[in-house]
Amino acid sequence: MRAFRFESLTLPPEADAMRRKVRVFLEDERANRRYAAHRTSWSTFDPEFSRRAAKAGFIGMTWPRQYGGGEYSNLERFVVTEEMLAAGAPGGAHWIADRQSGPQILKHGSERAKELILPRIASGECYFGIGMSEPDSGSDLAAARTRADRVEDGWVINGAKIWTSNAHRVHYLIVLARTGPPGQDRHAGLSQFIVDTTSKGIEIRPIMNLSGGHEFNEVFFKDCFVPDDMMIGKPGEGWTHVTGELAFERAGPDRFMSDIRLLVELINKVGHEPNERQAVEIGRLAVHFATLRRMSSSIAGLLEQGGTPVTEAALVKDVGTAFEREVPEIVRKLLPMEASLDDEDEYSQGLAHVLLHAPSFTIRGGTPEILRGMIARSLGLR
Ligand SMILES: Cc1cc2nc3c(=O)[nH]c(=O)nc-3n(C[C@H](O)[C@H](O)[C@H](O)COP(=O)(O)OP(=O)(O)OC[C@H]3O[C@@H](n4cnc5c(N)ncnc54)[C@H](O)[C@@H]3O)c2cc1C
CATH class of the missing domain: 1.10.540.10 (Acyl-CoA dehydrogenase/oxidase, N-terminal domain)
Structure with a gap:
């Protein structure tokens, strides 16, 4: 442990x-x-x-x-x-x-x-997008079925990715693909590639989110050529690189500050004389925020020392995204209103926007169940 x-x-x-x-x-x-x-x-x-x-x-x-x-x-x-x-x-x-x-x-x-x-x-x-999740393997990245096969001077990719944020407007995706059999170790045989989104053989189809916006996509690869020097590392190193990348992806302040403006607006609206309930709830959120900030800055310190704090990052992501999901719920209770995207009132519009996006905060970048599984393993509990 x-x-x-x-x-x-x-x-x-x-x-x-x-x-x-x-x-x-x-x-x-x-x-x-x-x-x-x-x-x-x-x-x-x-x-x-x-x-x-x-x-x-x-x-x-x-x-x-x-x-x-x-x-x-x-x-x-x-x-x-x-x-x-x-x-x-x-x-x-x-x-x-x-x-x-x-x-x-x-x-x-x-x-x-x-x-x-x-x-x-x-x-x-x-700009870049992340090509990890697939239609049948979002959480279970090692089950990726997108293949990259060796050809002269490079690789040819076939398969599909899903939920790829901004694929329709970024220049490159980093795509996780299978370049060899998993063998005994199911994490073996994976590699990552830098894929130009204007390459021949890529089709990007929109998926609309809860609020009707176009943020993520399905991406299909059909004989899409990638030159050798656009592979990240060596063949078969994909799992190690993905894991390292997730330490950067999960630990930053973006995992607990996605909707921080809403909290600031709540505090401004409540003003200098909150009632007891408002004071207690805002105080509780502020303390959680301060703790998360310390955890996240501590990880920045570990990254600075050249570390790969994967499990610590998973912990920050789990606790941090639970916090940012709680913010709109508490705001709604403390200042009750019928939030609507069509409302003229900026606050009601903003609250509606966050309420529709908040469910995704805990899903994107790894779900709580997956993160807690990693944390439990690291504690020797499974
Ligand atoms: C807004 C948003 C943006 C995203 N952007 C990207 C992106 O740019 N690139 C990208 O690659 N992906 C992206 N994703 C995908 C995201 O990472 C996946 O949705 C996520 O990993 C879950 O995968 P899934 O949807 O296939 O669900 P599944 O893996 O099918 O999981 C469904 C449910 O089962 C649970 N579950 C699964 N396996 C286990 C297990 N072993 N033990 C316990 N519970 C389990 C999960 O926790 C979840 O509750 C994005 C998602 C969202 C919401």
């Missing part, structure tokens, strides 16, 4: 300096009415915003300068992420590329992939 590592962390002075810098940037954005605060900010796709954020140095922050990065620490990146979310900034276009695809390419990609792609991500021009 292993213990979780959540060491308390004091942010260094350079992280405070970075916080001041990103706040100035965001204040300027708002003062010039370049964006309206979004309640589900990191899902909101706005390439213009991403380009401005890149120009100010807020994308690819930890990467080497050679690839367009800023050579900042994970802790400086952490404060930028939380300030972007707190301000409701629409970072959805670059979010996945910056959070996990870029780091994955930097760590395991070919030199050509690094040179071709990383500087474009860092300049806010190149």
Whole structure:
């Protein structure tokens, strides 16, 4: 059995300096009415915003300068992420590329992939989607049936992915595919590929979400060619890389701050004289938030030391997304109203939007059952 590592962390002075810098940037954005605060900010796709954020140095922050990065620490990146979310900034276009695809390419990609792609991500021009889930294997990634077969100079992909967020508007997907038999170890024989979404042999079909919006898709691959140097790592390393990627995907403040603007609006609406129930509920949420923030910043510290805190990340994702699902429910109880997307009132519209999106918070990136299974295994309970 292993213990979780959540060491308390004091942010260094350079992280405070970075916080001041990103706040100035965001204040300027708002003062010039370049964006309206979004309640589900990191899902909101706005390439213009991403380009401005890149120009100010807020994308690819930890990467080497050679690839367009800023050579900042994970802790400086952490404060930028939380300030972007707190301000409701629409970072959805670059979010996945910056959070996990870029780091994955930097760590395991070919030199050509690094040179071709990383500087474009860092300049806010190149966006990524995640091609993991399949129609019959969302939670059970090792059961992936999408195949990649060896051909001269590369691989040919056949199969299907589902729930692929933004596939219709990103430049690349990182696709998990089977390149060999599972054998004794069902995690063996998988590999990851960087697939250009404009390649021949890709068909992207929309799936509408609960609120009628087009965010995710089904993606079909029919003899889609991928050159050798767009494989991530070596054949058969897919499972290890996916697992490492999920540490980046699950631990950040985006796993408990998706709807933080709604909480801020609640606090503003309640004002300085809350009734007892409002004070208790808001106080409870604030304490949960502070705890999650400490856990998440502690993981940023572990990433900074070169660690892969997969189980800690699963814990943050489970507790964090439970928190962000609770926010709209509590808001609705404390300030009862009939929320509607068609309402003129911005608050009612915003609440309706979050209520319709919140069920997905605990599903995307791994369901609670799967995360708790991982945590239990790590504690030696299964
Ligand atoms: C908004 C949104 C965006 C998404 N974006 C992406 C994306 O960009 N790329 C991508 O690849 N995927 C994406 N997903 C897919 C998401 O990761 C999967 O939906 C999720 O992993 C669950 O898979 P599934 O839907 O196939 O459900 P299933 O795996 O069929 O699970 C159904 C239910 O059974 C439970 N269950 C499954 N296996 C077990 C088990 N072993 N033990 C206990 N319970 C179990 C699950 O917890 C769940 O409650 C997105 C999902 C959403 C909602």
